Amino acid sequence: MSSDLGKLGDKTGAPVEVTVGWGRIPLRVLGWGVLFALMFLEPNRSARAWSVWVVVILLQGAISLLTFALGAMASSVSGPYTGLVFALGTFWLLMPYVSGKGWPTTFWCAFGLILIGTWVFGFSGMDSVGESEFMIFLLYVGFNSGLGFALGLASSRKNPHIGTFIAWLLLWSCVLWLVTAIPWVVIAVAEAGPIALTALFAVFIAAGVGVGVTLAFLILSAVEPFYGTRFRAFLGELPAPETPPAPPVITCPAS
């Protein structure tokens, strides 16, 4: 390291030796391992079931590009969305276990699983516990995505089609992201003036990426009959399949 200090000191500082460890990477690997293990559950024992990994890998690639483009902000921005990909991937693989249980159960399962999955997996990629921006963003992505998904389910239960669900999902996502952003935008405007309204663009982008991740899984259900049948049964458009074996115990990656 070097900087010209004039006559107050040497230009080159003493070398600093650092040993780079694995950090939190194993926790993430464990999380993906859990997702991989779910492939061996009885309802997922089909070659077509592996198509969920195409979506996961494509989304992760897109998030990595976003991470690279944003540089220093990357870990705060990408972590929650990686968590959302993990949560939705898990949800898509466990969907048979929550289908046909009645909409209140479905509502809470969808909300809870997406919220917890995003939090647990996203948290494992966090830089440090003390970064409040990361925590707030993680909460936003998990809460808005989970609740938007669950409210989309509840709203489309009388007309259970993928198209109806997507329409409700988009509507609820807009409402939730805007409502939860209002307090922060109001505070920002009070502090910095109307210029802070530009923060709304960030909210729209954050909401757009969150909805985009969810839509990618819905597209999977639209184009891949294996997941199409599963999702339509989950919505109630088709009768639910026979009750599968008891759900597995999932190891929490951040524990």
Added chain:
Amino acid sequence: MALWLLGVSVCSVHLAIAAAGAGEPVQTAPANDKVLLIPLEYREVGFTIDRVGFELHTPTAAQAAQLKLPPVGKGTKLVFGALEVGTNQFAFAWDRNKARLYLDLNQNEDFTDDAAGVFDAAEKGYSQKFAGIRLSVLDGTGQCDLLIDLMFYSTRIGFAELRSFYEGKLELAGQTWQIGVVRRPVASGRSTRGRSESALLIRPWTERANEFSLTDSTAVTVPFCETVQLWDKSYTPELVWQQCGGTNKPVLKLGAVETALGQLELAGMYVDRLVLANAPHRAAFFHGPARIIRLPVGTYTDIEVFLKNDDSEATAAFDEKVVVTANTTNTLPVGGPLTNSVTITQRGRILRMDYKLVGYSGKPYELVHSGRLKEPEFTIYKGDRRIASGKFQFG
């Protein structure tokens, strides 16, 4: 009698200045061995000497009904705040729509009877600046003037920037010095703990054209404490007012006091200026200090140090408890040489590198640059193989 003699002494010096016609304050000779009297002149500058933040509030309708307010447009909400200078409090009301400020100059809580207290911002906008506000405060027996700019960034926060001080000239330690008194405004209701009401400026007379600030850690200002040590002598500073030609003129009175002294040894090199303070009790100022300095015994909590070696300069300010005792010579861990250093922390897959310029005992310093600072550079090696290099970013 003693006071009368004092008055004559100062006045005569002041008349001598007028006769010289130089327009500059002239040093005074000591009134006696125990007291230095320095006539001061009011001076306004184009840079910010001190900056204080204040909070604004919007009163309820009931509170507003009790205030004597200027006529404002329908639906206009005035925002209120206040500044204090010594025991004086100046309330103000800001009308953002009209970009107008109403200042209660006569401090009677009536905004309608201060014709000179109405100011218009140069530009209408969300943030507004009211420049060139002159306050006159009763300070003992004299009227002390201040020039401030008020900046409003939102309906909640604003800043007052001071652009005036009182200046004098002093012969001390074989050199001519510019000595000044800075009266500092404070925000009403804010804690002033550790912040002195005034500050003393001390620097070579030849540097008087340079900008200075109470916030830049260059060790040219000292808190106006009960006891101020200037080199090897302790003084009780006092701003007094003397009748001269029918007007009250400010005079800085430095009364020499005998105090028990202790010693500190400066651990590092290149210390050009040094200020140790524990406001409002004691402060000590050194210019070109020796390796061992003598100063009043007691505890000091704030340290400012200015390093200089030829044309290379650096500053530092620490909050650190330093105890000076009569019988022992403690070490003061300040000074150079400076070293480029980096702190590395691993966060997940990210290696975070924080650059620090450190001096003796790892204390952080900042280089003083007249131009643009050049970013420090780094190179990373894995074994003998260079794998990355780059520059640190400021911020």
